[in-house]
């Protein structure tokens with residue numbers, strides 16, 4: 001299993017660079033993961049991240065883009081400008097979750 | 105009399121009907137199955153229609169040919185499931201009370217979900233092949249097409265038979281080669297995934313196939329709209345791909361009856377326990393096939409494996425016990441790779457497709473994650489198996505749980 005150093009700590013990640021242990025996540029870690037993806041977190045970003053973590057807690061899975069647009073209050077277009085290259089995947093990664101299972 | 109109602113007489117509903125009618129005592133159990141159409145389509149055959157390999161009569165049979173004696177058949181649209189009242193309302197006005205319900209209403213394409221997809225080019229230069237109409241229209245178009253940019257686009261995951269889009273481009277490569285115009289056709293495979301397929305090992309093997317066959321892979325593309333005027337597809341992050349002919353796999357969703365009944369998620373799939381196959385929150389509703397929200401492939405083979413688990417659990421539950429059988433997400437898919445060859449993948453919730461031999465370890469006759477002629481015959485044989493064994497609920501020579509025997513890690 002690979003590890004990356006975030007804020008001086010060795011943290012385990014999977015092949016997609018997502019955290020292996022949910023418990024390694026906190027807001028500071030999120031800021032660092034976002035930076036490594038070239039994203040500076042704003043209030044809108046946090047709205048999405050917090051929504052994702054809430055859904056994860058409730059259902060055990062990160063939400064798909066469709067669920068994000070329907071329920072997070074941020075539309076698809078904006079999601080893509082907030083998280084270029086794939087909002088579901090990127091936002092899940094920053095939120096410390098593995099990518100949505102809906103990709104089967 | 106106890107009442108079992110099965111909603112949907114496609115692959116999964118028909119095979120559950122056959123299995124349970126054979127087991128449940130006729131003097132104790134009344135079984136009713138409901139569907140709105142008389143014709144059963146062999147959907148895996150739709151893949152071959154655009155290339156003139158199959159035609160319409162190769163993929164249709166009357167549904168009633170596959171129903172056993174001693175069941176009630178109702179042909180009507182289902183209006184609503186009232187789960188709190190244990191009854192189903194039909195469009196023809198009748199009300200079906202039930203003790204147990206099996207939902208098998210499948211999934212279908214919803215091109216309306218993407219702006220411009222069902223626009224003025226629909227079934228003229230923009231096609232689907234997940235419906236009989238789309239597949240036939242495309243066959244007619246390809247017959248006379250002289251070349252240009254053919255773009256295959258997957259709108260959104262999940263889709264049923266997630267390997268079908270890959271098979272489509274492999275077959276297109278073969279078909280245009282045979283027609284002698286392959287050098288005039290550019291094939292583009294445009295997907296929201298980051299690679300050719302969802303599972304890493306298979307994705308890399310199939311990705312190599314795309315390259316070898318000179319098919320252009322455009323990953324991470326989430327379609328926002330189809331521009332009918334300029335013939336291009338545009339992603340949410342404003343990437344553009346031009347097409348002369350667009351073959352789309354539109355958003356797949358469960359039937360609206362699931363939404364009307366308040367039983368679905370954001371794609372109208374029914375939240376289902378991934379091991380017991382019972383609808384979450386209900387102790388008398390089972391869900392099978394494409395209608396579930398399970399993180400397994402939506403495929404006929406999966407419906408078959410689920411049917412064995414569902415049968416066991418159904419018998420436990422009607423005895424007042426807890427369901428004991430656990431579905432492992434087993435899927436087994438033949439992938440046509442063109443030029444009379446095929447690839448086979450076998451996997452479940454936790455084990456991705458691996459190389460090896462199947463079903464007999466070391467012997468085969470099929471090879472996993474490898475291209476062989478034998479695998480192609482497997483796919484062709486599947487149609488016979490589907491009509492003659494699978495739909496009738498008979499045993500197939502494959503275990504419902506995936507096995508590691510014969511696989512190389």
Ligand SMILES: Cc1cc2nc3c(=O)[nH]c(=O)nc-3n(C[C@H](O)[C@H](O)[C@H](O)COP(=O)(O)OP(=O)(O)OC[C@H]3O[C@@H](n4cnc5c(N)ncnc54)[C@H](O)[C@@H]3O)c2cc1C
Pocket residue numbers: 111112113114115116117138139140141146147148149150151180181182183208209210211233234235264265268359361392393394395402403404405406407437438
């Ligand atoms: C192009 C293509 C290629 C494929 N290739 C393969 C393959 O190679 N191997 C494989 O294993 N699988 C393959 N599949 C997938 C396979 O066909 C499906 O997974 C399978 O048919 C699912 O069965 P089901 O019973 O869940 O749904 P379906 O067979 O679609 O049945 C659903 C039924 O419910 C009825 N229904 C729905 N809503 C209502 C309503 N409101 N009122 C009344 N009736 C209703 C419908 O009329 C339909 O008959 C392919 C599919 C496609 C489209």
